[in-house]
Amino acid sequence: MKYFLSVIRASQLFSGVTETELTSILACLDAKKISFPKETYLMHIGDTAESIGLVLSGSVLIIQEDIWGNRQILSKAGPGQTFAATFACAPGAVLNISVVAETPVTVMFLNVKRILTMCTAACSYHSRIIRNLLGELARHNLLLGEKVSHMGQRTTRAKLMSYLSNQAQKRGAYEFDIPFSRQQLADYLAVERSGLSVELCKMRDEGLLEFHKSHFVLKV
16 A cells, blocks of 8 residues: 555545555555456446545546446546545445446545544544545536536537536646547547547537547637
């Protein structure tokens, strides 16, 4: 775990925790580090979650799949970001999502009961983790709200414009990289990849944007 201390300390969940405190609190929270190969399912639809996952290296995709295998990407988590926090904090809640390794990934799992139950020492940093967890839950809700906003658009172009505009506003720049490949972006926006590619080329020909793989430049 020592190798990943810098990643853990930089995460929102452990914001404000010193390195000395971190060693103690990881033991208190029954932290477990596990590595998974690419494309491995870390969690499946229908499971229940008792732990929060914190990505230490690599990345995971949070997806929804129907019984025919159609996939929709809800979000992506990289180093320092969490997943399954909402489900873990709702005892007995059944997952309606799956978590799959986009790359070889190393994850730290934290027992949510240990987080939400104050230890006998009532340590100040434990209270800080609980406050940080509330912030993480709020962040996940905001990301879901953004996706709902994009999905609410009627056409592929409108969905693309909503998403790309949001990315530019977040970064305060018209040139940026997105975290998705072309297929992943299509899965995220719930459109066909071919239709997405056609629309992107039309927008480029109309002078609305330039792109190369996951790099975009918006023309305004």
